[in-house]
Amino acid sequence: MSRIEITSWIDEARWFGGKGRDWELRDLRRVGRLPDAPEGLHVTIELAEISYGDGSSDLYQLPLAFYTEPQERIAHALIGEWEDEELGHAFVYDALHDRQAMALWLAAFARHGVDPAPPSDVRGDLMFHRLPGHDLDIKAHSTLFSGEQSNSSVAFGEDALMKVFRKVTPGVNPDIAIHQVLTEAGSTHVAALYGWLDLIDEATNTTIQLAMLQQFLRTASDGWDLALASVRNLFAEADLHADEVGGDFAGEAARLGVALAEVHADLAEHFPVERREADALGGLAGEMEGRLVAALDVVPDLAPHEERLRETFARLRELDGVDVQQVHGDLHLGQTLRTVKGWKIVDFEGEPAKPLAERLRPDSVWRDVAGMVRSFDYAPRVVAMTGGADVGGEAEQRAYRASEWAARNRAAFVDAYTRERGEELDGANSALLEAYLADKVVYEAVYEARNRPGWLSIPLAALEETS
Ligand SMILES: Nc1ncnc2c1ncn2[C@@H]1O[C@H](COP(=O)(O)OP(=O)(O)O)[C@@H](O)[C@H]1O
Numbered sequence: 001m002s003r004i005e006i007t008s009w010i011d012e013a014r015w016f017g018g019k020g021r022d023w024e025l026r027d028l029r030r031v032g033r034l035p036d037a038p039e040g041l042h043v044t045i046e047l048a049e050i051s052y053g054d055g056s057s058d059l060y061q062l063p064l065a066f067y068t069e070p071q072e073r074i075a076h077a078l079i080g081e082w083e084d085e086e087l088g089h090a091f092v093y094d095a096l097h098d099r100q101a102m103a104l105w106l107a108a109f110a111r112h113g114v115d116p117a118p119p120s121d122v123r124g125d126l127m128f129h130r131l132p133g134h135d136l137d138i139k140a141h142s143t144l145f146s147g148e149q150s151n152s153s154v155a156f157g158e159d160a161l162m163k164v165f166r167k168v169t170p171g172v173n174p175d176i177a178i179h180q181v182l183t184e185a186g187s188t189h190v191a192a193l194y195g196w197l198d199l200i201d202e203a204t205n206t207t208i209q210l211a212m213l214q215q216f217l218r219t220a221s222d223g224w225d226l227a228l229a230s231v232r233n234l235f236a237e238a239d240l241h242a243d244e245v246g247g248d249f250a251g252e253a254a255r256l257g258v259a260l261a262e263v264h265a266d267l268a269e270h271f272p273v274e275r276r277e278a279d280a281l282g283g284l285a286g287e288m289e290g291r292l293v294a295a296l297d298v299v300p301d302l303a304p305h306e307e308r309l310r311e312t313f314a315r316l317r318e319l320d321g322v323d324v325q326q327v328h329g330d331l332h333l334g335q336t337l338r339t340v341k342g343w344k345i346v347d348f349e350g351e352p353a354k355p356l357a358e359r360l361r362p363d364s365v366w367r368d369v370a371g372m373v374r375s376f377d378y379a380p381r382v383v384a385m386t387g388g389a390d391v392g393g394e395a396e397q398r399a400y401r402a403s404e405w406a407a408r409n410r411a412a413f414v415d416a417y418t419r420e421r422g423e424e425l426d427g428a429n430s431a432l433l434e435a436y437l438a439d440k441v442v443y444e445a446v447y448e449a450r451n452r453p454g455w456l457s458i459p460l461a462a463l464e465e466t467s
């Protein structure tokens with residue numbers, strides 16, 4: 001396989017975060033090979049080191065399948081052809097599309113049981129870990145999730161879901177660490193963790209966490225899709241208020257508030273809780289101001305709001321102090337799944353663009369509350385902008401009803417959250433919520449400018465409305 005083939009394949013991958021930047025493939029090294037492959041097949045894990053024009057670099061994981069014969073059934077996943085030392089001329093495929101290769105991954109997890117010793121014949125330094133309590137269905141067929149985003153998720157029948165981390169960093173992966181703690185604590189708001197895969201990387205003398213295996217939530221509906229459906233219902237009933245339509249979301253929003261409060265309580269019990277004193281809070285305000293300054297370069301339309309945003313951040317300096325703890329870090333409706341057993345929260349990796357050290361740092365629970373509240377603002381604006389746009393009548397009326405939906409669900413969510421915690425949205429909590437909301441809107445403006453310029457109007461309109 002030529003460097004050009006693999007480079008262009010990486011560049012087109014949905015999970016590659018370096019698109020549009022000046023980058024090159026500096027190194028591709030094999031770090032492991034799965035055991036028990038039939039003759040004519042090698043299933044490997046490679047790490048691609050990507051270096052950028054500004055001197056920084058990232059590591060990406062590539063699970064590959066090398067076949068001596070071309071495989072028509074996965075022709076769409078062909079990356080290129082390669083002269084392999086052991087196999088000779090090989091056809092190289094993205095292994096995540098290949099049921100035969102994925103069966104070997106699942107078998108490696110299953111064979112390991114919950115015994116701490118790794119299977120002795122795994123080549124390379126791969127360590128498969130399992131938690132007790134679930135027998136894997138090793139006959140289950142794999143299906144790659146089509147909506148893959150930052151990572152790649154593969155379902156094994158309706159039994160297990162494996163998330164293969166694409167951009168990997170030496171050290172603890174918060175998604176695995178938090179799922180382990182919440183699973184062992186018996187939390188009902190996450191999919192149970194079944195296992196994970198570590199690489200003991202001799203080249204860097206570190207452990208790199210490569211994948212996570214968890215309970216497949218059979219009856220899950222995406223919280224974002226449910227919220228959009230609720231808004232469409234409202235827009236279709238021109239004469240009714242949000243609390244009068246069949247698809248009212250406020251009950252779900254309240255249940256989400258309770259679920260988040262319970263998750264925060266579990267996290268506070270099992271991870272350190274620290275007090276950020278007033279000085280450090282000044283630092284928090286300073287961090288938010290710093291992000292605003294950087295954002296102004298990317299989105300000049302933020303300028304008219306700069307002064308007010310700075311005032312909102314500055315209010316943090318008046319607070320005495322605040323408890324910080326492990327939080328989700330990137331919570332929005334798309335990270336929630338409604339099952340018959342209630343709401344589940346997924347993807348505890350934090351904001352993918354942030355460095356690992358920053359994502360592991362304790363933060364205020366209000367970061368997560370603000371993330372969800374922003375989502376309640378997004379959902380009606382997206383419906384107003386797209387498909388359901390003209391169903392409900394005039395634009396002005398739609399805008400009014402959109403804010404009614406957002407306000408109703410924000411109130412239901414925040415009330416339920418604070419009630420569950422035995423707190424109130426008093427002066428300090430309100431200042432924190434407002435600051436985190438402002439920080440998130442600034443983040444979203446940059447995110448939308450870079451990824452979905454057509455949606456930049458959403459955070460900007462929110463700023464207009466509250467000015
Ligand atoms: N345990 C699960 N069972 C079923 N679907 C899940 C489960 N966990 C996540 N998902 C779905 O898989 C997709 C990817 O999950 P996510 O953790 O957000 O991955 P990424 O890190 O790639 O953003 C999302 O659509 C999510 O709703």
Ligand SMILES: O=P(O)(O)O[C@H]1O[C@H](CO)[C@@H](O[C@H]2O[C@H](CO)[C@@H](O)[C@H](O)[C@H]2O)[C@H](O)[C@H]1O
Nearest residue numbers: 149150330332333334351352374375378444447
């Ligand atoms: O899910 P990710 O961890 O990749 O999060 C990123 O992408 C999100 C969009 O998918 C983005 O969320 C923003 O858009 C959502 C609607 O698509 C909305 O519900 C969120 O409130 C809004 O922030 C998220 O900010 C970004 O980190």
